[in-house]
Amino acid sequence: MQEQPILEKVEQQEDYPLRAVPPEMRKSFWSLAPILVGFTLYSGTLFAGGLVGPAFRFFPDLIGVILIGNLILGIYAALLGYIAGETGLNTVLMARFSFGNIGSRWVDFILGFTQVAWYAWGSGLIADLLNQTIGFPKSLNWLLIVVVTYGFCITAYFGYNALDWLSRIAVPAIVVLMLWSLAISTGEVGGFSGLQAQEIAPQAEMPLSAAITLIVGTFISGGTQATNWSRFARSGKMAAIATLLAFFLGNGFLIFSGAYSSLAYGDSDIVKVMMKQGLLVWGLILFVLNMWTTQDNTMYAFSVAGSHAFRTEKRHLLVLGGTTLALALTLGGIYGSQFVNFLVLLGTFIPPIGGIIMANYWLGHRGQFPSLDEVQPPFNWIGILSYIAASAIAYYTPGIKPINGIIAAVIIYFVLEKVMGQKEQGMKNKE
Incomplete structure (x- = not known):
C-alpha cells in the first residue's frame, strides 16, 4: 500500500x-x-538570421520570408x-x-x-566567444568549458x-x-529608409526556398521536442497557443534580430x-541568459529521450550522464569540426517523425x-516504412525539405494505413 505513494512521488x-x-x-x-x-531564444538562430538578412530587400521581401518560415515552424x-x-x-x-x-x-536515439x-556545441560557442570578446585565455578553455557545461545543466537537473x-527572469531580460x-x-x-536603401550583394543572394528551409530547419528539431513542456499544459488548446506563440514570435524575433544586425553591422553575433x-x-x-535558457532545455530533452x-525513471542521472558526454564531445573538438553541418542535416530527418506522430494520432487512433x-x-511497420520513405523524399527532392518530409510522412502513412491496416484487420477477422 505504501509503495504507490512513493512511486508517485518519484515520478x-x-x-x-x-x-x-x-x-x-x-x-x-x-x-x-x-x-x-x-x-527558442538561441544564439544559433541569430546566425541563421545573419545568413538570410543580406540576401533580401528589407521590406517586404525579408519580412515576408521571416513570417512565412516561422509560421510554418510555429x-x-x-x-x-x-x-x-x-x-x-x-x-x-507518442x-x-x-x-x-x-x-x-x-x-x-536521433x-x-x-x-x-547541440549542448556540446553550445559550450564550445561560449568559450570561443569569450576568447574573442574579453580575451579569456585559450589555455584555460578547458576550465571554462567544464564550468559552463555543468553550470547550465543545473536547471535541467531540477526539472520543470x-x-x-x-525563464520568468531571463526571457523578459533578453527581450x-x-x-x-x-x-x-x-x-x-538611418531608420527604415536606410535599411530599404541597402543594396543586396551578389554573393549574398539566396533562393526563396533555401531561405525558408534554413529558417524552418534551424529549430524544427526543437519544435519536435517542445512536447516535453507542452504536455504540462492544462489543455490541448492552451498547449497549441503557447507553442505557436513561442515558435512563431520567439524564433521569429531571433531570426529578425540576426538579420537586422547583419544588415546594420555586417555581423549577426549579438555580443x-x-x-x-x-x-x-x-x-x-x-x-549567458540566451544560452542558458536553451542549453538547459536541450539537456532536459536529452534526459527525457x-x-x-x-x-x-532516473531522469536526474541521465542529465548528469548526458552532460558528461557533452563535455567529452566539446573537449574533443566538436565545435571546430563539421559536426554542426551534420546536425543541421538531421533537420531533414527529424520533421518526418512529427508528421508520422500526427498522422498516427489523428488517422490511426482517431484523436485518442x-x-x-x-x-x-515491437514494430509498427506502417510508421517505420512511412518514415523511411518520407525521409528519402525530404532528402532528395528540391524545395523546402522539412515541409516536404512532413507532408510526405502524412500522405504515405495515410496510404499505408488504408492498405496494410485493412490487411491486418482482415487477418484478425479470419482468426
Whole structure:
C-alpha cells in the first residue's frame, strides 16, 4: 500500500518521463509560455538570421520570408503541442504508438543524440566567444568549458519548476536587451529608409526556398521536442497557443534580430554587435541568459529521450550522464569540426517523425491514444516504412525539405494505413 505513494512521488520529482503528466500537475499558460519562448531564444538562430538578412530587400521581401518560415515552424510545433496537451505525453512516448515498442528507440536515439551534441556545441560557442570578446585565455578553455557545461545543466537537473523560474527572469531580460540593441542599430543605419536603401550583394543572394528551409530547419528539431513542456499544459488548446506563440514570435524575433544586425553591422553575433554599441557587459549578460535558457532545455530533452530509451525513471542521472558526454564531445573538438553541418542535416530527418506522430494520432487512433499500459507491438511497420520513405523524399527532392518530409510522412502513412491496416484487420477477422 505504501509503495504507490512513493512511486508517485518519484515520478513527480523526475517529471514523469515514462507516463502521462497527470491532470493535477498541469501548469498555467503563464508558466508554460516563458519556458517555450526561452527554449527558442538561441544564439544559433541569430546566425541563421545573419545568413538570410543580406540576401533580401528589407521590406517586404525579408519580412515576408521571416513570417512565412516561422509560421510554418510555429504551426508544426503547435500541432504536436496540441497532441501533447491533450494526452500529457511527449514525443518519445507518442512514438511508442507510431513506431512500436522497439522501433520507437530510433526516435529516442536521433532526438537524444541531436540534443546532447547541440549542448556540446553550445559550450564550445561560449568559450570561443569569450576568447574573442574579453580575451579569456585559450589555455584555460578547458576550465571554462567544464564550468559552463555543468553550470547550465543545473536547471535541467531540477526539472520543470527550475526551468520555469529561470525563464520568468531571463526571457523578459533578453527581450528588453535585444530591443535596446535593435533601437541603437536602427539609428546607426538611418531608420527604415536606410535599411530599404541597402543594396543586396551578389554573393549574398539566396533562393526563396533555401531561405525558408534554413529558417524552418534551424529549430524544427526543437519544435519536435517542445512536447516535453507542452504536455504540462492544462489543455490541448492552451498547449497549441503557447507553442505557436513561442515558435512563431520567439524564433521569429531571433531570426529578425540576426538579420537586422547583419544588415546594420555586417555581423549577426549579438555580443559583438553590442560591443560595437558600447554595451559589452549587457551583451555578455544577454548571451549567458540566451544560452542558458536553451542549453538547459536541450539537456532536459536529452534526459527525457534517454529515460524512454532505457525505460528508467532516473531522469536526474541521465542529465548528469548526458552532460558528461557533452563535455567529452566539446573537449574533443566538436565545435571546430563539421559536426554542426551534420546536425543541421538531421533537420531533414527529424520533421518526418512529427508528421508520422500526427498522422498516427489523428488517422490511426482517431484523436485518442490508448493507454501506455496497453502492450504495443515491437514494430509498427506502417510508421517505420512511412518514415523511411518520407525521409528519402525530404532528402532528395528540391524545395523546402522539412515541409516536404512532413507532408510526405502524412500522405504515405495515410496510404499505408488504408492498405496494410485493412490487411491486418482482415487477418484478425479470419482468426
